[in-house]
Each structure stands twice: as C-alpha cells, then as structure tokens.
Amino acid sequence: RVWGELRDIDYDEALNDREVQEMGADLAYNINAYLTTAVFGSYVRYKETDIGRTDKRYILGGRVGYSFSRKLSANASLQYRKRDSTQTGFNYNEFSALVGVVYGFRGRTTGLVGDRVGRY
Numbered sequence: 001r002v003w004g005e006l007r008d009i010d011y012d013e014a015l016n017d018r019e020v021q022e023m024g025a026d027l028a029y030n031i032n033a034y035l036t037t038a039v040f041g042s043y044v045r046y047k048e049t050d051i052g053r054t055d056k057r058y059i060l061g062g063r064v065g066y067s068f069s070r071k072l073s074a075n076a077s078l079q080y081r082k083r084d085s086t087q088t089g090f091n092y093n094e095f096s097a098l099v100g101v102v103y104g105f106r107g108r109t110t111g112l113v114g115d116r117v118g119r120y
Contacts, residue, residue, distance in 0.1 A: 002024070002025045003022075003024055003025075004022065004023040006021055007019070015050040015051065018048050019045075019046075019049060020045070020046050021044070021045040022043070022045075023042065024040070025042075026038065027040070028063075033067070034068075035066055035067075036065040037062070037064050037065075038064075040059070040060075040062070040063070041058075042059045043057070044057040054085070054086045055085045055086075056083070057083045058080075058082045059079065060079070061079035062077070063075065063076070063077045064077075071103055072102070073102045074099070074101050075098075075100050075102070076097070076099045077096075077097070078095075078097050079095070079096050079097075079098075080093075081093070082094075
C-alpha cells in the first residue's frame with residue numbers, strides 16, 4: 001500500500017488555516033503460512049499558515065507476526081518517530097517497541113500490532 005494526500009484547510013473566522021502534505025508506504029510480505037513481515041514509513045508536512053509554524057513528521061518501522069495455530073498468534077513491532085518544528089518546544093524523537101499475543105475465537109487471526117501508520 002502506498003498513499004499520498006494533500007489538504008488545504010481555510011477557516012472563515014478562526015486562525016487555524018493549515019496545509020497538510022502526507023505520503024507513505026506500508027509493504028507486507030508473507031514468508032510462509034505462519035510468518036508475516038512488514039516495513040512501513042510515512043512523511044507529513046503540516047504548515048499552520050496563520051502563525052507560520054511548520055512541522056515535519058517522519059515514521060519508520062517494521063513488524064513481524066507468527067501464527068502458532070488458527071487461533072493463537074504473536075507479533076512484534078519496532079517504530080521510530082521524529083518531528084522537526086519551526087516552533088521551539090515541539091521537536092521530538094521517539095523509539096517504541098510493541099509485543100503482542102492475539103487469541104481469536106473465529107477463523108485465523110492475522111492482525112499485526114502497529115497497523116496504524118502516519119496518523120497522530
């Protein structure tokens with residue numbers, strides 16, 4: 001999955017006008033019937049035109065999932081996030097790791113932790 005988005009939001013009376021540019025990719029690969037891997041990344045440029053603030057946000061990461069049976073699976077996700085802002089106090093770097101176990105009552109569970117990409 002690859003996506004891109006461009007938004008230009010102009011308010012009549014409030015000072016909340018903004019421009020948003022977003023692009024990203026989420027590429028998954030099934031190694032076999034039990035093991036699934038994925039890599040993902042996104043870039044968002046968020047400009048508040050009324051106050052002159054611009055944020056650039058980056059996300060990079062990977063996921064792996066393993067199905068032990070039709071109902072039991074485990075997954076892990078690593079993710080790095082960074083925001084660069086023209087306004088002081090809004091910059092950050094974040095590294096996160098998630099591990100999960102899923103038990104499903106119907107059918108085969110294939111969901112991976114960390115499926116949300118690029119949204120804040």
